[in-house]
Amino acid sequence: MASGNEVIVIGGGAAGLNAALTLAEMGIGVCLLEKEELLGGHSGRYACKATDACVSCGACSISRMVQKAGQEKLVRVLTGHRAVEAKQENGGFAVRAADSKGREEGIFAKSLILASGFSPFDPSSLALGYGRFANVISNYELEIILRRENNILRPSNNEPAQSIAFIQCIGSRDAKLGHLWCSQVCCPSSLRMASLGLAKNKQQKTSFFYIDLQNCPKQIKQADDKNLTLIRAIPADARLGEEEKIVLAWMDPKSGLLQEEAFDLVVLSVGITPSQETRFLLSGLTGEDSLPKIFGSASGSVHTAIPGLFMAGCARGPMSIADSIADAALAAWEAKKFMESKK
Amino acid sequence: MEEQKQENNQRPRVLILGKGPWAEQAASELADHGAKVIGHEAGDASPLLAGCTGQDGAFTVRLMQDGVIQQETVNRILVLGEAFTQNPAEDYGLLNSDFAGSIEEILQNPNSWQGKTVVFLTGLKDLSHQSVTLDFLNAALLLKKESGAKVFIICGQMQVAAPGLERLLFDARTAGVVVYKLNSADALEISSQKDGPYRLLFEDMASRKQVELVPDFVVLPQNPAPDPSLAEIASLLGLETDENGYLQSANVHRLPLATNRAGVIVAGPARDAATPAQRKSQSILGAALALIPTAEAAPKNRQAAINTRACIHCLTCFRICPHKAVHKEEGKLTVLTNACQACGICAAECPRLAISMEDGWLVKNNAAPGQTQATGGFEPKIFVFTCENSSAIAAKAQEDFSWPPNTEVFSLPCLGGLSLAAILRAIDTDKADGVLALACHEGNCHSGTGSLLARRRIKQAAGLLKAVGAESKRVGAFTLAANSETALKQAVETFWEQIKAIGPARSAK
Ligand SMILES: Cc1cc2nc3c(=O)[nH]c(=O)nc-3n(C[C@H](O)[C@H](O)[C@H](O)COP(=O)(O)OP(=O)(O)OC[C@H]3O[C@@H](n4cnc5c(N)ncnc54)[C@H](O)[C@@H]3O)c2cc1C
Ligand code: SF4
Ligand code: SF4
Ligand code: SF4
Ligand code: SF4
Numbered sequence: 001m002a003s004g005n006e007v008i009v010i011g012g013g014a015a016g017l018n019a020a021l022t023l024a025e026m027g028i029g030v031c032l033l034e035k036e037e038l039l040g041g042h043s044g045r046y047a048c049k050a051t052d053a054c055v056s057c058g059a060c061s062i063s064r065m066v067q068k069a070g071q072e073k074l075v076r077v078l079t080g081h082r083a084v085e086a087k088q089e090n091g092g093f094a095v096r097a098a099d100s101k102g103r104e105e106g107i108f109a110k111s112l113i114l115a116s117g118f119s120p121f122d123p124s125s126l127a128l129g130y131g132r133f134a135n136v137i138s139n140y141e142l143e144i145i146l147r148r149e150n151n152i153l154r155p156s157n158n159e160p161a162q163s164i165a166f167i168q169c170i171g172s173r174d175a176k177l178g179h180l181w182c183s184q185v186c187c188p189s190s191l192r193m194a195s196l197g198l199a200k201n202k203q204q205k206t207s208f209f210y211i212d213l214q215n216c217p218k219q220i221k222q223a224d225d226k227n228l229t230l231i232r233a234i235p236a237d238a239r240l241g242e243e244e245k246i247v248l249a250w251m252d253p254k255s256g257l258l259q260e261e262a263f264d265l266v267v268l269s270v271g272i273t274p275s276q277e278t279r280f281l282l283s284g285l286t287g288e289d290s291l292p293k294i295f296g297s298a299s300g301s302v303h304t305a306i307p308g309l310f311m312a313g314c315a316r317g318p319m320s321i322a323d324s325i326a327d328a329a330l331a332a333w334e335a336k337k338f339m340e341s342k343k
Numbered sequence: 344m345e346e347q348k349q350e351n352n353q354r355p356r357v358l359i360l361g362k363g364p365w366a367e368q369a370a371s372e373l374a375d376h377g378a379k380v381i382g383h384e385a386g387d388a389s390p391l392l393a394g395c396t397g398q399d400g401a402f403t404v405r406l407m408q409d410g411v412i413q414q415e416t417v418n419r420i421l422v423l424g425e426a427f428t429q430n431p432a433e434d435y436g437l438l439n440s441d442f443a444g445s446i447e448e449i450l451q452n453p454n455s456w457q458g459k460t461v462v463f464l465t466g467l468k469d470l471s472h473q474s475v476t477l478d479f480l481n482a483a484l485l486l487k488k489e490s491g492a493k494v495f496i497i498c499g500q501m502q503v504a505a506p507g508l509e510r511l512l513f514d515a516r517t518a519g520v521v522v523y524k525l526n527s528a529d530a531l532e533i534s535s536q537k538d539g540p541y542r543l544l545f546e547d548m549a550s551r552k553q554v555e556l557v558p559d560f561v562v563l564p565q566n567p568a569p570d571p572s573l574a575e576i577a578s579l580l581g582l583e584t585d586e587n588g589y590l591q592s593a594n595v596h597r598l599p600l601a602t603n604r605a606g607v608i609v610a611g612p613a614r615d616a617a618t619p620a621q622r623k624s625q626s627i628l629g630a631a632l633a634l635i636p637t638a639e640a641a642p643k644n645r646q647a648a649i650n651t652r653a654c655i656h657c658l659t660c661f662r663i664c665p666h667k668a669v670h671k672e673e674g675k676l677t678v679l680t681n682a683c684q685a686c687g688i689c690a691a692e693c694p695r696l697a698i699s700m701e702d703g704w705l706v707k708n709n710a711a712p713g714q715t716q717a718t719g720g721f722e723p724k725i726f727v728f729t730c731e732n733s734s735a736i737a738a739k740a741q742e743d744f745s746w747p748p749n750t751e752v753f754s755l756p757c758l759g760g761l762s763l764a765a766i767l768r769a770i771d772t773d774k775a776d777g778v779l780a781l782a783c784h785e786g787n788c789h790s791g792t793g794s795l796l797a798r799r800r801i802k803q804a805a806g807l808l809k810a811v812g813a814e815s816k817r818v819g820a821f822t823l824a825a826n827s828e829t830a831l832k833q834a835v836e837t838f839w840e841q842i843k844a845i846g847p848a849r850s851a852k
Binding site: 215 | 500504551600786823
């Protein structure tokens with residue numbers, strides 16, 4: 001069994017990357033496992049939302065961390081390696097990692113940081129046309145379109161969208177789903193994408209459907225942009241209109257009347273939900289299904305019930321890139337403290 | 344080996360600036376790990392910062408306590424500040440203390456509100472915050488439990504973006520706390536009655552009915568705000584601030600707790616508005632980062648060097664260095680090697696060209712030579728200057744990208760090092776047909792002002808070209824991030840086409 005790493009980090013997203021880099025700065029050898037061929041996780045695929053000035057979305061930090069991790073001698077990066085099992089063993093942690101060909105490698109370390117991230121909520125089950133209409137996409141998909149095209153294009157014809165609707169809180173703040181958490185990032189993130197779209201295309205009109213705007217005091221103040229309409233309502237269903245437009249219906253909060261409008265593109269701001277993979281790995285380590293209790297809870301922290309096992313980033317609840325980076329640095333510090341206590 | 348060496352070294356000395364629970368938390372974490380904490384002796388009023396020179400690993404700070412100034416040397420500085428809040432009573436016109444006030448007044452005697460009506464007000468004339476939501480919801484639940492009072496929350500945007508808050512909101516609603524959300528401050532009419540409680544009038548968005556409340560008490564939020572001493576600390580340490588006055592700017596290069604000055608760490612109430620739980624983790628992390636031997640400075644062979652014989656002591660470099668890396672002592676200027684980030688801003692701005700960047704600073708990027716097929720016609724010779732923090736990464740990250748033929752690519756630690764002279768030299772001496780600067784977006788420059796300076800110099804160069812009858816469009820600047828692969832490709836293509844259209848530079852100028 002391969003050894004020599006003092007800590008294993010599972011997941012090479014914002015959190016895993018910074019956990020590994022911080023450990024290396026402290027002189028601690030790390031094995032960083034990432035199931036995808038590329039490091040970066042979800043946010044490693046996001047676009048820059050700067051118009052003239054940076055809007056501090058954090059996405060470009062991932063590119064810098066990926067570069068740094070590749071250069072850092074103390075970080076052994078294993079991309080294309082999925083952690084398929086993790087358990088406590090001999091006072092440490094044993095992880096089985098499999099590559100795409102199914103070849104397995106066993107890795108052992110004294111401490112383990114679980115930074116395997118989240119799953120974007122899958123909105124297929126909602127009546128909003130996701131998965132049925134080409135022009136209903138998620139905010140995650142819009143990030144990827146923006147990164148690739150440097151523009152907001154309609155999937156149906158690859159033309160710039162002239163009218164866009166963002167619908168917030170999809171899969172978050174939803175008691176019926178049992179999702180009693182705010183995903184924290186989708187308001188600022190979608191508003192930044194909306195503003196970027198408006199800056200790129202002066203003809204564009206955008207409607208932004210929301211419950212409460214989180215973390216965007218600046219945008220709330222600027223809300224009188226004539227091409228951006230903030231509407232405090234959540235449309236419940238969508239149907240297909242002419243030219244593959246999407247017709248949304250909602251109760252207008254100002255008039256109290258039912259309103260309908262057709263949009264070129266509808267973006268569902270899906271929330272951050274627990275990853276089944278994280279849940280499975282954590283269960284194997286703790287011997288119980290502990291993620292649902294931990295996820296996004298007020299008492300959550302980088303510590304787990306098991307000494308030497310830490311969690312960081314969205315694996316343990318919704319948080320921004322900035323918070324994931326800080327969380328991971330703290331997890332790295334706690335891992336170091338743990339190992340010193342064992343000496 | 345490494346570790347032993349460190350153990351033999353002196354205990355790290357860390358200055359804490361700030362007081363309150365977060366400072367205590369950080370101080371104990373530091374002490375637990377063998378550090379000597381300065382500025383935070385339990386029980387004592389903490390000293391005020393009066394001055395600071397030096398660099399990461401060796402700061403000399405002047406501290407004032409009881410009117411006496413003391414000098415200390417410390418390895419690192421951890422700024423925590425002090426929790427500070429603002430009460431927007433005046434904004435709402437609610438200054439009558441019998442019927443409106445802070446949460447503490449309610450919590451003194453939570454069971455005395457039986458049969459009474461209490462309204463919590465937030466986020467209408469002020470900006471709400473998660474920590475206010477947390478306090479309000481906890482207090483509202485307590486009131487419900489202890490006294491069964493009628494409890495209302497009237498808010499603008501309910502800030503629930505923190506762990507546990509949405510659940511708490513759900514619990515409060517289930518317990519009978521009524522939440523009204525209004526769309527603007529104007530939607531709420533507040534009138535005061537002589538010697539009586541206030542009268543609140545508004546339309547409920549859900550039922551569209553007028554609601555009138557005459558609460559026995561209106562609870563006003565205590566909104567987190569930067570403590571007023573931070574401005575002085577920022578100015579003495581030469582730190583960037585954010586738009587509210589907190590000590591971590593919005594620049595993502597400073598994540599998680601860094602500043603523009605290596606060795607100065609900001610956490611807790613000094614860094615941002617955050618919930619108590621976040622502040623607690625931040626202060627532990629702040630202590631940790633004060634102990635980690637990070638190498639924030641650039642490699643020494645890339646740093647700036649001042650030729651003291653050419654220097655005329657204009658102090659431009661001293662003032663302009665974004666990382667506080669130029670040290671002034673007895674009229675002599677030196678570059679601090681633990682602080683210099685090799686941005687080159689000082690060298691580009693020095694009026695006497697007295698500052699040189701050492702070897703290897705301007706790295707010609709031969710790894711990515713032009714490979715695009717030749718076009719036949721005129722192929723302009725273009726000099727591209729990329730930033731190692733943004734455009735150089737974006738260029739490297741894409742496999743299907745190659746620079747146009749005849750491009751010479753240079754990567755710099757920061758475009759702030761691209762001097763006006765270097766731009767003109769490229770055209771004049773090196774006979775480039777075009778010069779393209781690919782800088783960072785404003786606010787995303789690792790060295791703060793570097794990208795702005797680069798763009799300004801490109802503008803100046805354009806003006807000079809125009810003045811001598813040349814095409815001002817031969818020089819261009821574009822801003823990009825490390826993840827802007829497509830924008831980079833588009834910028835390079837556009838510029839190449841532009842220069843191709845202008846044609847070859849006239850040899851005689
Ligand atoms: C649509 C959307 C937009 C957002 N926009 C912003 C924004 O603008 N700004 C912002 O600050 N935040 C934003 N966020 C939040 C941001 O995505 C997260 O903060 C960040 O991705 C968290 O990083 P992480 O490392 O915790 O998780 P992830 O990004 O999920 O990374 C986890 C990594 O672990 C890997 N992994 C998982 N399981 C295994 C396994 N078994 N073995 C090996 N590897 C594994 C995954 O492949 C992945 O690379 C947004 C979120 C969404 C959904
Ligand atoms: S990716 Fe985000 S943080 Fe980076 S420059 Fe663009 S807007 Fe700023
Ligand atoms: S950040 Fe905004 S969109 Fe996301 S869950 Fe919270 S309130 Fe809803
Ligand atoms: S900018 Fe140049 S001349 Fe002015 S003080 Fe610095 S080194 Fe001397
Ligand atoms: S190169 Fe940059 S960091 Fe170094 S001394 Fe000059 S201005 Fe300061």
